[in-house]
Amino acid sequence: MFDKSFESLRLNLLELLKSKHEWLLSGKEYADLPESIRGAIEEQQNSSERFISWIQIAILVVFSVLYTMAPKTSPIGAEFEPVPIFLGTYFVFACLRLYLSYTSRLAHWILFLSILVDMGLLLGLIWSFHLQYMQPPSFYLKSPTLLYIFIFIALRALRFEPGYVLLSGIVGAAGWLLLMVLAILDESGRSVITNDYVIYLTSNSVLIGGELDKMISILVVTFILTLAISRARRLMVRSIVDGRTAESLSLFIPEGVASQIEKSDGPLINAQTETREASILFVDLTSFTSLAESLPPENLIAVLNEYFLLISGPIERNHGVINQFQGDAILASFNLPTEDPDHASSAISAALEIQRVLHEYQFEGGITLSTRTGINTGTVVGGFIGTPVRLSYTVYGDSVNIASRLQVLSKQYNTANLVSFRTMQLCDHERFAFKKKGSEILRGRTHPIVFYEASAK
Known part of the structure; x- marks a missing residue:
């Protein structure tokens, strides 16, 4: 009985000394x-x-x-x-x-x-x-x-x-x-x-x-x-x-959004959304299905990561913000959350630079890749969506959907990019030339959308 009490006292004393040692020298937080x-x-x-x-x-x-x-x-x-x-x-x-x-x-x-x-x-x-x-x-x-x-x-x-x-x-x-x-x-x-x-x-x-x-x-x-x-x-x-x-966190959300998080006082889900005109760029990899069938999964992931790293450069250099990686596709916004008065020209410049970079680049194994893009300009809302314990930042609105549909239509019209009339109207015409490709009533809409193929002058 006495031995047990003595041993318990010894262990408690050692634990006390250890905790004081941690506090005096480094602190428990430091060890973690x-x-x-x-x-x-x-x-x-x-x-x-x-x-x-x-x-x-x-x-x-x-x-x-x-x-x-x-x-x-x-x-x-x-x-x-x-x-x-x-x-x-x-x-x-x-x-x-x-x-x-x-x-x-x-x-x-x-x-x-x-x-x-x-x-x-x-x-x-x-x-x-x-x-x-x-x-x-x-x-x-x-x-x-x-x-x-x-x-x-x-x-x-x-x-x-x-x-x-x-x-x-x-x-x-x-x-x-x-x-x-x-x-x-x-x-x-x-x-x-x-x-x-x-x-x-x-x-x-x-x-x-x-x-x-x-x-x-x-x-x-x-x-x-x-x-x-x-x-x-x-x-x-x-x-x-x-x-x-x-x-x-900056690896998962845009830098401008990270700044908003730093300044936010309450729950992020209640953070104020931003609404403004912005240009939306959808970039999708062509022939992804055949690429996935021809490569082992680990090689496919390596190629995708290399591809994303390569094409993110033109987007960031042109003041764009990558909001989402959707499989092999990228959703990027210009003028939201980071302000860019010349957002339409920036989006087109990024799309054309992506095409040029991929045309000149070979991935491991001699693989070459190409993309199709859709660009639309209109009113967009940016903010956090999800639950109080799991959130993500995104841009949403009808203008985002139109950009996505234009990217899909680019295959039908055999072009590497399609841009909407509003994007063409706002951009710098001294830098870019436009060729009208057609107009269609997109799914869920009642009025036709006129779209163009953009190229550098």
Whole structure:
């Protein structure tokens, strides 16, 4: 019974330590990130460590210059000057850490050791002042160099790991406590403790309350920075995840729609739709059935992906937006959701460029492909459709249906493209020529549609 209770206590303690370790160093959210993102964060952390090292080296240089310029009160000809020794030692250590940060990722134990050495050398430097200036130990407690402890703690906040900030603050406060104890235990036998604030400020006496105030200030600043870094790290991780999600989302929806999603406050299904005149381009692969019969499924998918990559270029270069991949067909819109005042000309230019690119290109195995396109211009609605838990963005309206029907009719009229009268009317006639191919009453309509074949001049 006792053994079970002890084992349960041990496991609970280990779990507590593990959770605190995760919070102090990285955070649980960090462990759930993909390896590629963790690698990017670690590289950023390493960059921060290099920045910290450079700042510390700069501080050392400034401190050395100030020390060199300051008048010396040590006896003339004194051989032992501890301040330059501490400054030189710390400079060597800072350069070594800087070198390691450039050549490899710094392990946690190196960073912990670095913090101990940072604070140890700084506190050792402060302690050495009474030797340098031939004063009793309590002399160093008045040193304004104490402020560098706060600087060293703040530098640790450049990494998004609260544990290093916390360790710096605890070591700094503990070090100052040790310095106070050493000053009180002065072997001269004199009582250095005082309760008089004026005497404390004007002599080498020690006011314990005053020194405790310094330690409390160090700890309070440390805990505030620790909490701030912890919250900032959670926000950083969430921002990275959101950014990665947005990147992935951009593969499925147009960039303009992604911008709408970022600005949307409520459910996307309730997001406002856009209605405007736009040009719709339908692109369909000819002889797809025979291609599917002649190729193994994995080869067919590879050819289709290569084909889609090839023809998406002309659409995007002409300011079009691919809304849907429908089997071997593509539905693209011009002027919705991305504005394009010359959308009719852009749609025709994209269709003709697709024909030209495919005519000059051979797929693996010597396969050549061709397309037929239908283009129509009219009022179109763009928005999200589906359910609150599964949505897709599309453009819809009668004008979209007409573009689809024109693409189907292009085979009957033995042409690579058909464009509607409205598209022909709006486009730049200095760039394109049109040949009337006919007119038909399309299925579901009562009035005939006049259509043309477009070509470049």
